[in-house]
Structure formats: C-alpha cells, structure tokens
Amino acid sequence: MSAFYLFHAMGLYPNAGSDVYLISGAPVFERTALHLENGKALEIERRGQGRYVRQAALDGHAEIANGARLVLEMGERPGQWGTDAPPPSLSDEASK
Numbered sequence: 001m002s003a004f005y006l007f008h009a010m011g012l013y014p015n016a017g018s019d020v021y022l023i024s025g026a027p028v029f030e031r032t033a034l035h036l037e038n039g040k041a042l043e044i045e046r047r048g049q050g051r052y053v054r055q056a057a058l059d060g061h062a063e064i065a066n067g068a069r070l071v072l073e074m075g076e077r078p079g080q081w082g083t084d085a086p087p088p089s090l091s092d093e094a095s096k
Contacts, residue, residue, distance in 0.1 A: 008025075009028040009029065010028075010029070010032045010044050011023055011026060011027035011044060011046065011072055012044070020087065023072065023082070025052075025053065026046065026050065026052075027044060027046040027072060029044075031043065036067065038065065038066075040065070040066060041067055042064050042069075042070070043070070044069075044070045045069065047071060047073050048075060049074060049075075049076070050076040050077075051074070051076075052074065052075050052076070052078045052079065053073070053074060053079075053081055053082065054074060054075040054078075054079040055073040055079065056073070056082075057071045058070050
C-alpha cells in the first residue's frame, strides 16, 4: 500500500500488469526524481497549484526507462488536456 501512496504523491498511478502509468492528479511535491537502475532518472515537476492537470509534457523521450522529465501544469479548473484520447486498456480491441 505504501508504494501506491508514493506513486500517487508523485502524480502517477501504475496500471498493474502493464507498462502503462496513468497521471492520477496533482503531485504532492513540486519536484520529484526517481533514480533508475541504469543511472538515469525520471523527473516529475509540478507547476502551479490546483487539483486539475491542465497540461502534461514529457520531454520527448519515447521510453521513461531512458530518463525523462514530466512537467505537469496544474490549475483550479479542468482544461482540455486528456479529453481527446482515453488511456489504453487491455479490454479495448484497438490496443491489442
């Protein structure tokens, strides 16, 4: 249970059984770094205040395992980010 809390505090939700991580909402910390086994890091930065993710940007790395920086722009009201495509699902025929 503590691992799920730590992921949530970083603004992530691990999708069990897959290599997909969902953005779960507002990170508790302004900056977080996960140091990976290969010496690289995943950095997560929260910009602004509020409980809604208004924009998310991954710095262009295709694989988080190669090191990446995720910037989450937060706001008090929901925006359009995340409304155009649902997250992948194993029950969705298009993702198989």
